[in-house]
Amino acid sequence: MEQEKSVGVALVHLVSSALWPLVALLAIFMFKPYVETFLTAASSQVQKASKFKVGQVDITVSENALPKAPLRVGKIIPQMDNELMEYVLTTDPSGTHLNCYEGGATTTPSELADDGVLTRLQAMHMLTVTKLPKNYKDDSGQRCEGAVKVDYDQLFGETRTYYFDVLKQMKFSESK
Known part of the structure; x- marks a missing residue:
């Protein structure tokens, strides 16, 4: 009986370790539009800036502001x-x-x-x-x-x- 129990526990561990990646992939595909919207909004907030020096003056140009x-x-x-x-x-x-x-x-x-x-x-x-x-x-x-x-x-x-x-x-x- 105890052997059957440990086989059952091992089987549950095997299924759960194989299943979690599938559950994660399913969640990603279900929420993909929301994740894309979030990432797009976040990336637009981050401005690429170039900074260069001319003599004693630093000049910064933000690519998104141009x-x-x-x-x-x-x-x-x-x-x-x-x-x-x-x-x-x-x-x-x-x-x-x-x-x-x-x-x-x-x-x-x-x-x-x-x-x-x-x-x-x-x-x-x-x-x-x-x-x-x-x-x-x-x-x-x-x-x-x-x-x-x-x-x-x-x-x-x-x-x-x-x-x-x-x-x-x-x-x-x-x-x-």
């Missing part, structure tokens, strides 16, 4: 080098800009050369450059030997706004 670039801007930005980016950031695109230069029609200012900033931005459909007649006189009475009128397209403004939105998400602190 704005998503509008489609057209996202296609333009990879084409922009430092010179174009600086021009976009430092130029107010409101209104029409008149650029006067010396030499009239016989010289071309560097920004209008084939590889110049205005020429490249015009090729990217970010602005329109119109050459004005020699000795052009603007509204204020200023006479220009040579001049161009620059009208900024909507894409220029959108790109500029996006650059500033990215910069606003950066956190700057003194390096220790």
